[in-house]
Amino acid sequence: SQRFNALSADARWQRVWDERRTFAADDHSNKPKSYVLEMFPYPSGRIHMGHVRNYTMGDVLARFRRMNGMEVLHPMGWDAFGMPAENAAMEKGVHPGGWTRDNIATMKAQLKRLGFALDWTREFATCDPEYYGHEQALFLKFYEAGLVYRRESAVNWDPVDMTVLANEQVIDGRGWRSGALVEKRKLNQWFLKITAFAEDLLSGLGELKDWPEKVRLMQENWIGKSQGLTFRFALNDAAGTNEGVVEVYTTRPDTIFGASFVAVAADHPIAQAIAANDAAVQAFIEDCKRGGTTAAELETQEKKGFDTGLTATHPFDPFQQLPVYIANFVLMDYGVGAVFGVPAHDQRDFEFATKYQLPIRRVVSDGAKDAPEFDDAEAYTGPGILVNSHFLDGMDVEDAKREVITRAEAGGWGEGTTVFRLRDWGISRQRYWGTPIPIMHCDGCGAVPVPTAQLPVKLPEDVSFAIPGNPLDRHPTWKHVDCPSCGKPAVRETDTLDTFADSSWYFIRFASQPDDKPFDKAVAEQWLPVGQYIGGVEHAILHLLYARFWTRALQHIGMLDVAEPFAGLFTQGMVTHETYKSSDGRWLSPGEIENGIEVSTGQPVTVGRIEKMSKSKKNTIDPEPIVDQYGADAVRWFMLSDSPPERDLEWSENGIEGAWRFIQRLWRLVGDQGGGDAGEDIALRKVAHRTVKGVAEAIEGLQFNKAVALIYTLANAVEKAQPSGDRDAALATLLRIVAPMVPHLAEEVWAARGGEGLIADVAWPAVDQAMLVDDEVTIAVQVNGKLRDTLLMPKGVAKDVAEAQALASEKVIRVLEGKAPKKVIVVPDRLVNIVA
Numbered sequence: 001s002q003r004f005n006a007l008s009a010d011a012r013w014q015r016v017w018d019e020r021r022t023f024a025a026d027d028h029s030n031k032p033k034s035y036v037l038e039m040f041p042y043p044s045g046r047i048h049m050g051h052v053r054n055y056t057m058g059d060v061l062a063r064f065r066r067m068n069g070m071e072v073l074h075p076m077g078w079d080a081f082g083m084p085a086e087n088a089a090m091e092k093g094v095h096p097g098g099w100t101r102d103n104i105a106t107m108k109a110q111l112k113r114l115g116f117a118l119d120w121t122r123e124f125a126t127c128d129p130e131y132y133g134h135e136q137a138l139f140l141k142f143y144e145a146g147l148v149y150r151r152e153s154a155v156n157w158d159p160v161d162m163t164v165l166a167n168e169q170v171i172d173g174r175g176w177r178s179g180a181l182v183e184k185r186k187l188n189q190w191f192l193k194i195t196a197f198a199e200d201l202l203s204g205l206g207e208l209k210d211w212p213e214k215v216r217l218m219q220e221n222w223i224g225k226s227q228g229l230t231f232r233f234a235l236n237d238a239a240g241t242n243e244g245v246v247e248v249y250t251t252r253p254d255t256i257f258g259a260s261f262v263a264v265a266a267d268h269p270i271a272q273a274i275a276a277n278d279a280a281v282q283a284f285i286e287d288c289k290r291g292g293t294t295a296a297e298l299e300t301q302e303k304k305g306f307d308t309g310l311t312a313t314h315p316f317d318p319f320q321q322l323p324v325y326i327a328n329f330v331l332m333d334y335g336v337g338a339v340f341g342v343p344a345h346d347q348r349d350f351e352f353a354t355k356y357q358l359p360i361r362r363v364v365s366d367g368a369k370d371a372p373e374f375d376d377a378e379a380y381t382g383p384g385i386l387v388n389s390h391f392l393d394g395m396d397v398e399d400a401k402r403e404v405i406t407r408a409e410a411g412g413w414g415e416g417t418t419v420f421r422l423r424d425w426g427i428s429r430q431r432y433w434g435t436p437i438p439i440m441h442c443d444g445c446g447a448v449p450v451p452t453a454q455l456p457v458k459l460p461e462d463v464s465f466a467i468p469g470n471p472l473d474r475h476p477t478w479k480h481v482d483c484p485s486c487g488k489p490a491v492r493e494t495d496t497l498d499t500f501a502d503s504s505w506y507f508i509r510f511a512s513q514p515d516d517k518p519f520d521k522a523v524a525e526q527w528l529p530v531g532q533y534i535g536g537v538e539h540a541i542l543h544l545l546y547a548r549f550w551t552r553a554l555q556h557i558g559m560l561d562v563a564e565p566f567a568g569l570f571t572q573g574m575v576t577h578e579t580y581k582s583s584d585g586r587w588l589s590p591g592e593i594e595n596g597i598e599v600s601t602g603q604p605v606t607v608g609r610i611e612k613m614s615k616s617k618k619n620t621i622d623p624e625p626i627v628d629q630y631g632a633d634a635v636r637w638f639m640l641s642d643s644p645p646e647r648d649l650e651w652s653e654n655g656i657e658g659a660w661r662f663i664q665r666l667w668r669l670v671g672d673q674g675g676g677d678a679g680e681d682i683a684l685r686k687v688a689h690r691t692v693k694g695v696a697e698a699i700e701g702l703q704f705n706k707a708v709a710l711i712y713t714l715a716n717a718v719e720k721a722q723p724s725g726d727r728d729a730a731l732a733t734l735l736r737i738v739a740p741m742v743p744h745l746a747e748e749v750w751a752a753r754g755g756e757g758l759i760a761d762v763a764w765p766a767v768d769q770a771m772l773v774d775d776e777v778t779i780a781v782q783v784n785g786k787l788r789d790t791l792l793m794p795k796g797v798a799k800d801v802a803e804a805q806a807l808a809s810e811k812v813i814r815v816l817e818g819k820a821p822k823k824v825i826v827v828p829d830r831l832v833n834i835v836a
């Protein structure tokens with residue numbers, strides 16, 4: 001037969017699926033429901049290979065589940081707010097909305113060309129006022145429930161561009177555009193109380209059995225529950241600050257006898273009190289604020305301290321006074337903003353003590369050394385036995401922790417406490433292209449929620465990006481309103497929501513999207529939780545945590561009875577590609593090279609490492625021309641084959657050509673209808689049934705490369721087989737099981753064979769259990785009625801072969817001790833009994 005013409009087949013079937021709304025999910029169906037979701041894309045401009053791989057995986061699962069009688073929800077939409085649109089506005093003078101809509105149109109057309117079984121009837125973009133209006137309503141519900149609050153918090157401030165910067169826009173402490181040194185500024189900002197759910201979010205991880213272990217671990221670490229002791233040191237107030245005590249938090253109360261100083265954060269009340277009349281302290285505090293605040297930065301930055309002159313009394317030794325420092329590595333918003341330092345057993349304290357010549361005293365033995373003198377090059381943080389610690393000596397670390405907590409509680413100077421690393425979610429962004437926070441500020445009434453009837457608070461269209469800063473702030477009219485409660489002039493909140501808010505509930509809106517409310521509880525609960533969620537591991541922490549929080553918060557206020565939004569999670573690997581460099585070290589794209597030579601310069605090119613496709617390394621491959629050339633099915637097939645889906649997949653010319661050749665081979669194979677022969681071919685029949693079962697298991701287990709390998713096996717077997725009824729049946733089977741992966745080819749052949757309806761709606765082939773039975777039998781070998789060995793032999797093995805094999809068994813030879821058997825009885829396929 002002729003070649004498979006992918007281009008015409010792709011277009012034909014994509015149109016049919018669209019017109020018939022084949023993949024629109026029915027809320028009212030009484031089939032079992034399945035929700036398959038891939039992380040929705042940010043409309044950056046064009047679809048990239050990472051999207052193609054991600055969406056192909058979800059698509060195969062969605063199509064497979066449909067064929068298995070499920071009502072599948074497989075929606076798509078756009079995570080459309082965010083910085084890049086504003087950057088484009090600043091660079092190209094386009095409106096963020098127009099830029100975003102154009103990108104969505106382009107990317108939607110590109111997705112359609114891959115033939116994904118998506119329910120486009122539920123498509124939305126998070127920048128649609130209908131969507132963000134409902135988000136504002138949810139925000140206000142959370143506000144009512146006390147899950148939203150406002151407080152002062154530090155932002156990155158670019159003093160040249162006069163604008164707030166996101167963390168990603170601060171590069172080595174400088175603004176990404178201006179290059180100016182970034183300052184910390186305090187602004188009133190909105191927070192969501194994610195910490196109220198810290199314990200639930202942590203314990204909930206235990207039930208997420210279908211999540212990758214590593215993602216659960218990352219979430220666990222991020223939530224960071226630690227058990228410790230909060231206690232108070234009595235202060236010797238030489239500086240006259242009137243601070244009687246300093247409270248500290250420690251996770252290592254066992255090391256208390258190794259303490260050689262106390263340190264407080266720069267914005268701790270004690271530091272502030274001292275600074276009030278000491279310019280040197282003030283200058284030091286200002287200096288501290290310049291440093292970063294992330295844990296990583298705190299680890300690496302140079303440790304700096306200021307000796308306050310205060311001393312703290314050791315709780316177990318009234319004669320020991322510890323100097324109190326203000327230190328740049330102590331954070332105000334973790335624990336209680338103050339610590340005691342144990343240089344021998346904490347690396348930061350070690351560096352600090354080395355710098356300021358404070359004592360370094362060993363109190364935990366590493367097994368080799370137990371003298372108080374500590375001469376190692378770094379702190380010892382491992383387990384061990386307490387030494388040089390009075391009543392703790394001889395205890396292990398855990399026992400010693402408990403002992404100190406018990407004594408602190410008994411003495412009334414401290415309490416065992418649980419502390420979470422998780423911070424409340426700061427959701428204020430001083431940006432235009434996001435969901436306006438639906439609050440108004442009135443001088444008389446304070447923060448007033450926008451009345452529900454006035455939602456959505458829409459973004460004004462007439463904004464300019466000619467100067468930096470937030471256009472909402474300087475818009476002439478938008479923010480001026482009348483206070484809904486007293487009628488006096490008030491102003492709108494001009495901060496918008498972090499775009500992570502938009503992606504924290506989009507999957508609920510996909511499940512149910514009425515006009516008059518964010519979602520219908522009963523309808524959403526029919527679909528949720530998402531059965532299988534697929535996306536990049538880069539979202540393993542924040543997005544997933546925020547979505548888990550949002551869902552729990554909705555449950556808390558009674559809007560949705562679902563605790564965990566994603567029952568199954570899969571994080572796929574990246575698509576990688578070779579990199580190329582010019583003779584003078586510039587990255588080159590494959591298009592700039594011909595036969596190892598850079599076209600524009602004529603200079604030789606060096607092939608670099610295989611790396612994740614990225615614009616900066618110029619090693620991206622645009623999927624669209626590849627689809628033009630090879631068709632959607634070849635691209636899909638390549639995305640599924642070769643690599644386990646959790647691993648990286650290397651894009652290569654050879655790979656896609658191989659996929660294309662297989663598509664053509666499959667076309668010739670299944671396009672040949674067989675001869676209608678009546679003959680049997682049991683072996684082939686068995687291969688077919690096993691393949692059906694194996695492919696089903698592989699798809700459900702998201703092991704697509706395994707499914708592909710099994711399909712190759714069946715294709716090979718059919719190709720080799722002689723005409724028979726079983727061969728015809730195997731061809732029909734093959735067609736159905738490749739349908740989720742290469743749907744255009746499958747529809748084309750299905751139609752050519754006169755199949756009824758669409759193959760997308762056809763049932764997955766049934767497996768005949770009898771065909772799965774093994775071809776091998778286990779034969780028991782007895783000597784004088786006693787079991788001596790078991791042998792694996794082909795079913796129906798001849799009696800003399802079974803006898804010979806039994807007599808050749810090592811175990812039998814040992815028992816017979818060289819004597820010849822008197823008699824051998826063979827029960828076919830079951831038993832060989834040797835009478836000695």
Ligand code: ANZ
Nearest residue numbers: 226250251252255329330331334335337339342345346
């Ligand atoms: C004494 C000590 C001795 C500590 C020792 C550690 C090792 P994790 O486990 O990560 O929660 N700490 C407490 N509050 C802090 C703050 N606001 N800023 C910076 N560091 C702070 O860390 C808890 C430990 O970090 C605490 O236990 C405290 O130092 C420090 F051998 O106390 B530790």
Ligand code: ZN
Nearest residue numbers: 442445483486
């Ligand atoms: Zn008012």
